[in-house]
Amino acid sequence: MATKEAPTAACIRVAENQVRSASLPITPVMTSSILNASTGRNIYLKCENFQRTGSFKSRGAVNAVLTAVKNDPGVKGFVTHSSGNHGQALSYAASIVKLPCVVVVPRGTPKNKTDAIEHYGAELIVCDPTPTSRTETCLKISEQRNFLIIPPYDHPDVIAGQGTIAVELLNQVADLDAILVPVSGGGLISGIATYAKHINPNIRVFACVPEGKMLQECLSEEKRLWPEPPKFLQTQCEACRLQQCGNITFPIMCSLIEKQVFNISDKTMIKATRFAFERLKLVVELAAGLSLGAVLYHCDQLDASIRNVGVILCGGNIDLSVPLPWHQDDN
């Protein structure tokens, strides 16, 4: 049973108006005859790599920021800790409402990432590279400057923002049977499932995760079986290193998504990412290789009745200043 903080489909419709008012584009849905032939299904790729800031994260950040300003026009600024896509997205969202933004990043974050965050105008504050230091630094700045914390996924407005993908996708593709979604904290899949299942309870929403996530066990028992303190997974997909899903997102996932989870090895994820580059001509990040890898290489695990499959390509922020993953020595 989802908590009272879970956004409703109506919240997601409001979010959709909000992200449109901020000129976030409706991302294209692409198809590929090679992909359809090799899977024997109709595959619809929702290209969030073309979303503003290079990933779906701008949807949640923009919705959270605009909602915050609407609820309290006196809001002073925003803060989060994220060296990745959410940091860029919040920096961008704050720039829309012309408010200051601080992004806390762990010491040692690669320059290409800090550059991308600063590009949209946020101030960077460096902390020790531990989960505790990140949370504490973030909290301290929030108190000192009276800035609102916008977490990367465990927040109803962030989840509602990510759900706007489903509003678009269901308009763009008729008769979807399933949607495959990469999962880290669970904000993306929670938003998508909330809206898609409301419109059509028969649509099946599947999580695609790196190996070791333990998500299938947790969903089956509807319990947080993850070890404490929170662990990081051994995966090259930095955006999906977190083992645990959120306290708001996990109950939503338990009530709406399939118990069957696609556990994707790094090898498969990288192979799928390469397929996206070579055959689809799309620059995607490794996390997109989770959902694409599931459909490309584990399609036999999908019920034969599932014909029309939406695949979320969550972003395109792969570091191109270093060799491509399939050229790196350890792959």
Place this chain on the structure above:
Amino acid sequence: MATKEAPTAACIRVAENQVRSASLPITPVMTSSILNASTGRNIYLKCENFQRTGSFKSRGAVNAVLTAVKNDPGVKGFVTHSSGNHGQALSYAASIVKLPCVVVVPRGTPKNKTDAIEHYGAELIVCDPTPTSRTETCLKISEQRNFLIIPPYDHPDVIAGQGTIAVELLNQVADLDAILVPVSGGGLISGIATYAKHINPNIRVFACVPEGKMLQECLSEEKRLWPEPPKFLQTQCEACRLQQCGNITFPIMCSLIEKQVFNISDKTMIKATRFAFERLKLVVELAAGLSLGAVLYHCDQLDASIRNVGVILCGGNIDLSVPLPWHQDDN
């Protein structure tokens, strides 16, 4: 003055019906707020990297093959010499009409290219890596097997096929002031200019070429000033190594395109290709870096009255089995 072999706008409209009947997709036009901001113009990217076989070449090949079969239902097969996009495209086009196809490639052609040609069903025949051997081998096969030679650019049906890009682009974007086109043999720009100038004589069509092409001199004097025998340019863009334009294409270019040519260094071309990957999230080949490089880094050379600019991203067949161009030692 164009020769009698130059296709008309009406031929291009017929070609458009023909490529549609063969299910070649209408490629998307993409825009980018970063690109518009950095150029101060409205840039419309025509994404031929998403075309069947990964480049615009399938348009010309499909039109030539379908036209040949229509004119002579007894045609036995097709042959060409090309280790690149035209080889793949003709192989694909022949497969549509279920006729055999031979592609002559020079010894030493990389496996990824021969694989791509064979993927669509053509037979590969290896020749010595000289222009003479390529032409002679091609001619011999044509005579022995009674196969039709479909050259890569100097053929009215091929030019008309490439012109279908302009039919789409002018439907997709209103009020285009200019179109920037990468040029090697000249088939692409001849087709585009023929249709675009027929619809709107005020549209300016610009050629974007590797340094050393001598195209501006040739266009200014409307003379083939190129040295004989034909030379190859010193450029990493394999698709554009040819110095000379064709005997059919050059007169069309002289009568329709701008005398001002964008001469693009390899460094600029590679920088633009990297921009496409990193900022636009598009996998493009180096030749697309010619037109993108022109608008990104030489926009000051474009008349200030030119506001709405179409940029042809001609293809996406970059070899991703080797390091990206900006990671190669010599760049």
